[in-house]
Amino acid sequence: xxxGRIPGFKFSGVSSGIKEKARLDLALIRSNPPxxxxxxxxxxxxxxxxxxxxxxxxxxxxxxxxxxxxxxxxACTGTRGLRDAETMVRVTARALGVPTRQVLVCSTxxxxxxxxxxKISGAxxxxxxxxxxxHFMQAARAILTTDRGPKTAFFKGRxxxxxxxxxxxxxxxxxxxxxxxxxxxxIMTDLRIGRPLLQQILKRVVDxxxxxxxxxxxxxxxxxxxxxxxxxxxNAPLRSGSRETKKFEEAxxxxxxxxxxxxxxxxxxxTKRVKIEVxxxxxxxxxxxxxxxxxxxxxxxxxxxxxxxNWGRVIAAAGRSxxxxxxxxxxxxxxxxxxxxxxxxxxxTAEEKAKRAMKKRCFNVTVSLNVGDGDFWIWASDxxxxxxxxxxxxxx
Numbered sequence: 001x002x003x004g005r006i007p008g009f010k011f012s013g014v015s016s017g018i019k020e021k022a023r024l025d026l027a028l029i030r031s032n033p034p035x036x037x038x039x040x041x042x043x044x045x046x047x048x049x050x051x052x053x054x055x056x057x058x059x060x061x062x063x064x065x066x067x068x069x070x071x072x073x074x075a076c077t078g079t080r081g082l083r084d085a086e087t088m089v090r091v092t093a094r095a096l097g098v099p100t101r102q103v104l105v106c107s108t109x110x111x112x113x114x115x116x117x118x119k120i121s122g123a124x125x126x127x128x129x130x131x132x133x134x135h136f137m138q139a140a141r142a143i144l145t146t147d148r149g150p151k152t153a154f155f156k157g158r159x160x161x162x163x164x165x166x167x168x169x170x171x172x173x174x175x176x177x178x179x180x181x182x183x184x185x186x187i188m189t190d191l192r193i194g195r196p197l198l199q200q201i202l203k204r205v206v207d208x209x210x211x212x213x214x215x216x217x218x219x220x221x222x223x224x225x226x227x228x229x230x231x232x233x234x235n236a237p238l239r240s241g242s243r244e245t246k247k248f249e250e251a252x253x254x255x256x257x258x259x260x261x262x263x264x265x266x267x268x269x270x271t272k273r274v275k276i277e278v279x280x281x282x283x284x285x286x287x288x289x290x291x292x293x294x295x296x297x298x299x300x301x302x303x304x305x306x307x308x309x310n311w312g313r314v315i316a317a318a319g320r321s322x323x324x325x326x327x328x329x330x331x332x333x334x335x336x337x338x339x340x341x342x343x344x345x346x347x348x349t350a351e352e353k354a355k356r357a358m359k360k361r362c363f364n365v366t367v368s369l370n371v372g373d374g375d376f377w378i379w380a381s382d383x384x385x386x387x388x389x390x391x392x393x394x395x396x
Contacts, residue, residue, distance in 0.1 A: 004136025004154065004167045007190045007232040008032055012130035013138030016123035018071035018109070018116060024142035026120065028092070028127040029066040029186060034102055035228035037063035038199040040206045042223035048075035048111075049085040051222060054104040057089065061195050063228055064098035066186060067105050067124065070143050070171070074107040074115050075221040084115045091121045095128035106184050106224050108171060109145055140169035143184055146390060147171050148266050153258035155251045159244045164191045164233040168255045172263040183210065185225040185259055191248060192231035193238040200240075201249050202227045209256040213264050213379045214295045227252075261379065265361075270381035272304045275364045277377040278318075282369075286323035287376035290367065293321035294380075301383035309354035311339045314367060324371055331368040334358060 004011070009031055016026040039058050041051050067088050074081045085105050093100040107115070130138075140150035155166040172183030193201075206225060238245045264273045276295050281287035294300055297317040303310040311332045319325055332340035334354035339346050357363055 004140075004152065004169070005133045006165045006167055006188050008035075008230040009188050009228075010131040010133055011135040011139035012127045012132065013135060013140070013142030014123055014127045014130055016069065016116075017119040018069060024138065025069060025071045026123050026127055027068040027070075027139040027142035028124075028131060029068075029139060029188070029228075030096065030131050031064055031188070031228055031230050033230055033232075034062040034064045034098070035188070035230040036061060036193065036195050036198060037104070037226060037228050038195060038202050039104075039224060039226045040202060040210075042221060044221050044223070046076065046221045048073050048107060048222040049077060049081035050074055050088075050105040050107045051224060052082065053085040053089060054106065054224060057101050057104055060099075060101040062102050063104055063226075064102040065092055065096055065104070066226060066228075067092040067103065067127070068139075068143050068184065068186075069107050069115070069120055070109055070145055072107060072109040072113055072115050073111045073222050075111045077112065077114050080114055084117045087117055087121060088124070091124045092128070095125045104226065106143075106222070108143065108184055108222050111221060136167065136169070143169070143171045145171060151259050151262040151266065153255040155255050157247065157251055159191065159233075159238075159247055160235045162233050162235045164189060164235065164248075166251055166255050168259055170259040170263065172266075183223055183225070183263060185210065185256070187225070187227045187252065187255060189227075189229045189252075190231070190233040191229050191238065192233065192235050193229050193245075193248070197238060197240050197245070198227060198229060201245070201252065205249065205253045205256050208253055209260040212377065213260050214292060214381075264379045264381050270387070271361070271384060272358075272382040273362045274304055274380050274382070275362075275377055276380055277364060277366045277375070278369065279366065279375050280369045280372060281374035281376070282324040282372040283374040284376055285374070286321075286372075287374040290318045290321045290323050290325075290369075291376050291378045293317045294365075294367070295378050296380075298383055301380065304358070304380075304382035305384045307355055307358040309334050309339055309351050309358060311345070314365065315340065315343075318367055318369075325369055326371060329370040331370065333364075333366040333368075335363050
């Protein structure tokens with residue numbers, strides 16, 4: 001499956017004039033029949049207007065449409081921003097003939113700039129008339145900001161003798177950090193599944209995918225991940241703890257993992273995707289803290305870019321994480337190459353081997369603390385000259 005065609009879902013991507021040169025900047029997802037919907041949203045205390053509106057409307061439990069604009073976050077825009085987000089919902093509902101409470105709204109782009117709501121309102125009917133099962137990629141492209149390209153993932157399987165489909169698309173390249181990154185993600189399936197169970201599954205999978213990546217340690221005001229299930233596969237409703245439910249959760253994890261990987265690979269200016277794995281910590285929570293301290297460190301990240309196995313930066317970051325650590329017990333590996341054993345350098349030959357391992361687009365760094373049985377891993381990008389340049393010029 002590589003088309004994004006799922007029974008009952010249609011998509012469109014059009015230009016509303018937010019971006020220059022008639023670039024796609026307005027996406028629409030339509031589900032008929034209305035889909036059961038669940039979501040995870042940013043944990044930033046500064047929440048954009050579309051997040052506020054979508055968190056309210058999602059309580060209905062059903063979603064007929066999601067309207068998404070890029071190029072403008074509609075964040076920190078006060079009461080006008082809320083009115084504009086509600087206008088996007090209202091115009092979309094009218095164009096499709098669906099209840100406003102069944103329409104969700106998302107935005108991404110620059111913060112603190114009012115939406116050109118007149119342009120967007122004028123383009124929504126065009127998005128509605130352009131809906132097609134085959135316009136999945138147009139919608140995926142219309143939500144991008146600094147991304148180098150669309151991020152999509154697909155899965156086809158069978159549950160209870162019925163074929164089911166999963167398709168997802170996402171955006172995210174900068175301001176990427178757990179607690180949801182600066183990302184939008186939309187995953188659709190034709191399975192039938194109750195909302196409480198669907199929410200539990202989404203939360204678990206988000207924690208294993210979108211909440212295990214970091215690009216720059218920043219967390220956005222607009223992060224949203226939505227999962228829609230319209231039931232057209234015709235399966236019996238999935239039950240908690242069943243084999244079929246486990247199969248669906250594994251498939252969802254596979255789709256969302258692919259999207260998360262692509263966010264790290266497409267991190268602003270990124271040239272590397274690095275799996276940072278911490279083993280033998282006092283607890284999983286402490287392993288997590290060390291992994292993220294290493295993954296956020298500008299010194300560590302620039303060493304990834306320079307393909308320099310500068311393990312001193314790694315152990316220093318671990319040491320300032322606040323977690324339990326005895327430097328005399330620490331082992332550090334780049335891929336399978338040990339560069340530190342029991343807190344002491346292995347030597348130049350090992351570092352040369354590690355340097356060769358770092359030339360790959362994707363590699364692992366493992367830190368074994370040897371003080372407990374707590375493990376945790378994350379994916380991180382490197383920090384490059386292009387990241388600095390892109391963000392220094394973002395609003396100019």
